[in-house]
Amino acid sequence: MSTIPVRAAVFVGPNAPLEIRELQISDQPGPNEVLVKLAASGVCHSDLHALDGDWETPAPLVLGHEGAGVVLAVGSEVTDLEVDDHVILSWTPSCQKCEFCVSGNPVLCQLANETAYQHVFFDGKPRLSDGEQDVKSFLAVGSFGEYAMVPASAAIRIRKDAPLAQAALVGCAVTTGIGAVTNTAGVEPGSTVLVVGCGGVGLNVVQGARLAGAKQIIVADVSNEKLELGRTFGATHVINSREVDLLDTVRELTGGRGVDYAFEAIGLPFTIEACYEAIRRGGTAVVVGQVADGVKISIDPFVMSDQEKKLIGSNYGSSRQSIDFPKIIDLYMEGLVDLDSMVTDRITLDGVNDAFAEMRQGRGIRSVIEYGA
Template identity: 45%
Template structure:
């Protein structure tokens, strides 16, 4: 079978034939039908997210269950599924308090590039191949833990379903689960890319009164308005904070979402807030970088700054919910797909298109 493998940091991925073991106890074999292209994959390529290599990249995907291992009860052969890159253990402290997105076991295991038993299922003649976040969706088939798949309705197209596995769920959950955006409130979204668009449309769904999209690429503003933005700020030309104050009658925003992952834009999101406002950091910055904010403003203006990992979601509940909203035409997924690639051979082109800002979201169909 074929898979897209990152051999070393800074290199293009190579599409090659690899071997894949059968699923073990508590695991499933998935035929990947569509995989989304996400900036998190690029973070591995650039070593901003240093993980072991060689590695099969890809963590946003949908497909069909081909085989189940011993003891699997959640799914069966033929089920359509979305892959879940935070497969909860169900036993740690965070799982027990309902924060599956913070599962200790899932976070630790993802850093190893292996599956929970400490071994890998992908191999080549040169040895083991790791897989990104226990998924590895840039492959024709993959083996993942049972908790790493979420069964979905069969009338949803695979490309649209794949996007819900990361970008859509992350944006939706940041609004609904983390911020709990209130009707009539003002929202700033810094970064109008694939995840940012989902923050925008989820804020609209939540009833936000003003939704201000901020980006340095003015060509993104048309689609941002299509997804619900009421105002736009070109950060390459205008002072973002001044513009936000103008749009909010001088009071500042109730919520500001940072969806890029840079210290300066994280601080910018915080500084866009009014009294009692909340800044939600969705973007992933390199682990060695820090953010500077004014300490006095935290108590004096009662502001909050928090993170949102995987939309603070419970994927087995939230993914089917989002797909139901899509089928009811309340969430846009078709419009997110700017470009489709018909095979794994388009992976490097897809990465380049994403880096150059040519796409909102793109998918590889297998």
């Protein structure tokens, strides 16, 4: 067994820039793991939450969780993947044994909650080292590095004719957004839908609502650029919530009734509350955006019972990644899902801190890091 060098962007603590360092990884995957050579990684707002200290995150750690690449080596017990397979990485590996996995909810996997969500592998250990100390991988992925070791269940094979920069986005934003509509909420054709926040995730909620046959898709954001993108992805109405009152405008657009479904895709308490307010009696508000540690919301429980309004959460679009990733890629290849317009910046690993600066300013949809051949 030997190690290979990995150039990676390392989180060293909140509010400090990521440091580009050379790390080491074993070239021999564990029995149920695969070693992946990353081709591309998107930069998601969840990485920014970690970087900004919104979420307690250990250091040193390789950030990034929205990646795609090519399998370089497979462990001795891996039967469904081969060297050279093209894969999208999943940030929720599934143990395939716990009650959640067995009942078809792998995003709730017990073991993943205990390990990957603590940025370690199923055995509780990290896989990278800087020569002096272990380095963790964000959500057991760490896609801001040239190579990643992942549990085999976190490497989902896709067709080889799909471009890997676009495929990387299916590893988080696309599946999260489309899945929130089709899997979590089960939006029916003819529904009215509100999407608050038109970033990488929100635009995919819009795209999901279009695929589901929603008749009215209202989007809200504070950026006119994002609202225009919302139209491109299928919005029928746009609201700049900095310029007009969000709830008044939704009421006007729905004849006073409210929307059937509202999706929050930012991660702010007042917009989550607004989504709940914006739904009709019996409607459903879906929390997709993720708040900083400790943030709470306030909901009127009388209204909740009296009007049978539902407030539900969506993790990773309630996806079953081994089914949903290849399906979304097929939809893209058939022209039914737009991934091309999502890639607004192609950058190298060295540009990752600039990509976060752009995200903080609300510019672009996704910066995608492309690794050399």
